[in-house]
Amino acid sequence: MTPKSSAYVDLQEIPAIDITCNHCGSIIRLPLPKIDLNNSVHCVGCNTQLWFDKSTHFANLLLLLQALSDYKRIAGDAKFTVGFSLPYVPASGDRVA
Numbered sequence: 001m002t003p004k005s006s007a008y009v010d011l012q013e014i015p016a017i018d019i020t021c022n023h024c025g026s027i028i029r030l031p032l033p034k035i036d037l038n039n040s041v042h043c044v045g046c047n048t049q050l051w052f053d054k055s056t057h058f059a060n061l062l063l064l065l066q067a068l069s070d071y072k073r074i075a076g077d078a079k080f081t082v083g084f085s086l087p088y089v090p091a092s093g094d095r096v097a
């Protein structure tokens with residue numbers, strides 16, 4: 001049996017959300033908590049319009065940012081912790097015992 005490991009992330013520990021342009025790979029980093037979000041954003045690398053105010057992607061991104069920001073703000077008073085686990089996948093150069 002191969003041992004498997006994972007990394008646990010408490011939502012409160014997430015410092016920022018990265019938005020990566022699927023066209024050129026440029027990254028926009030949105031530090032958390034984030035209160036406002038421009039409703040029309042173009043990529044800084046290739047000028048592709050990433051979202052606009054009527055798009056579902058903008059609405060979902062705004063909800064995600066609001067939820068994460070609210071959680072960071074109130075997490076200290078909560079009786080529970082919210083997080084997720086990521087499976088650990090060794091890099092090709094990692095030595096596996």
Ligand SMILES: [Zn+2]
Pocket residue numbers: 021022023024025026043044045046047048
């Ligand atoms: Zn781009």
